Amino acid sequence: MSRQEPLVWIVENVGSGPGSRETLVCAQLLGSDPRLARLDEDRLGPYSPGVFAKALGALIASGSRERKSRSTVVLLPHTYQVAEFAPRLALLLGAAYIPSISGVHRDGEGGLRFRRSILQARLEAEVRPRARTIVATVQSGAFSSDETPAPPRQVVEVCLPADMEPRPEREILGREAASAGGVDLAGAERIVTAGRGVGGADQVSVAADLAAALDAELGASRPVVDNGWLPREHQVGSSGHLVAPKLYVALGVSGSIQHLMGMSGSRVIVAVNTDPEAPIFSLAHYGIVGDLHDVAPALTGLLNERAGR
């Protein structure tokens, strides 16, 4: 691996979700003046993973040929659309695929090292690419900077290569809203959320009781909803409600990135978890290491006492 700065591409307009600002911050860490590749359905036709991967791949490959000696890093925000087509892009380019990175640095020899979460954020891994081209997706919330980085000077609109037919590999039949519900989580001032740690449908009441005592809405992590312990409309996170209450109490929630994406803007976060290493604690303003089945009823009891209930 050479010490030379890599050729860095950042890729824009790839579905909704987290934006490309963080890819720009990450590009700065690589010390490069990045090029921006813009994907646009007006030029490429309706999105499909195969077409987007091929069109972008052709552009990246020609850029790498033009700068023979350098390595190439392609940075994309880790949106649902990117997670779908970026592995395919890496496959086409014979690149190292490093999904949802949360950090980057150089090792003693100047080689690039990327950091990413594994085992559902229980551990983090340091990964070394073994290819000249690297496709990395950037985890939302991982790269921030007070200054807004200057926009890339070189902007390239991605086009269909002349020899490629824009034949989407799949047909879009339509879009529909996922089931909406009557729970007013987005506007709530206080939320108590039940995580998988509550342990079962018959035990969600410990969270519900605390919510009632705090005059809070009841939230849920995704597994709680997936297991049918609470209806979908309670779900907080990247595929549920995005909330920012004054007070957020997480009971038995580990703190996965998808959950944090939905609630990290809360003013005061309280976490109760038996695992002192649970990632939620690094975000929590107040953390209690303990069994929620002891702590939550104790809180509920004290609150009810105060209210004279």
Add this chain to the structure above:
Amino acid sequence: MRIGVCIKQVPDTDAHPRIADSGDHIDDDDLSWVISSCDLCALEEALLLVEAVEEEEGGIDRPELVVFSLGPARVEEALRKALALGVDRAVHLEDAAFRGGDAMADGRALAAAVDREGCDLVLAGAQSDDLGQAATPAVIAGTLGRPYAWLVIAVELDAASRSVRAVRELEGGMNEVLRLELPAVLAVQAGINKPRFASLRGTLQARRKPLEKVDCAMLGVEPGQVGKAGARIETMAVRVPPTGGGGLRIAGDAAEAAAELLAHLEREALL
């Protein structure tokens, strides 16, 4: 019609993994192993698809269900479990050359296995519980040049037109409805169904169902293309993420901690 399901055996997420002394992997020894959660949903979805055909057409043209897993000897237990749930056959990709692969290497090997069986539809998990690359099924699809969708939350098979209707989750509370021609690869999101439990009868039957072991030679893949040799990334270190940066840790038994927390919340005018 043949449906393939790719399942990965992963460490039980409730267990606390221990980092090996070398610092670059977790200790396999005292772990308990389970089928990754999305993959259980993919299995269940495949079983439901087969049952739907059985009901409609009285068992004629019932799709065959084949389960695939790449990994060491312990993986056989996961495959037996899938057989007990109702899968017809199992294929175990077992070869020393498969060790240490990433999504590119494992996806290539799995693609060869899926192709060898001539699967019309492949279901996999959206994201493994251990590595969480969300990439292996895309590599299977890309290697075979098949249509692909990630984060699928509903599947309907239309055998007559040789296609599937799949619903894909988008951000912001929207879903997209897609039609993909077979052969196709779908990566299934967790929680889309309630995975069944194996019956005693199923467990007994599983012992007699075929479980084939395949290596590089049988799949016609170059050992240099799979495992560590074929991987494009290498894990240099694993560690417990720093949990610093958090706020106040409140100690004491439940009653004391609860009282102290409420005092803080009161001071912050949150009650």
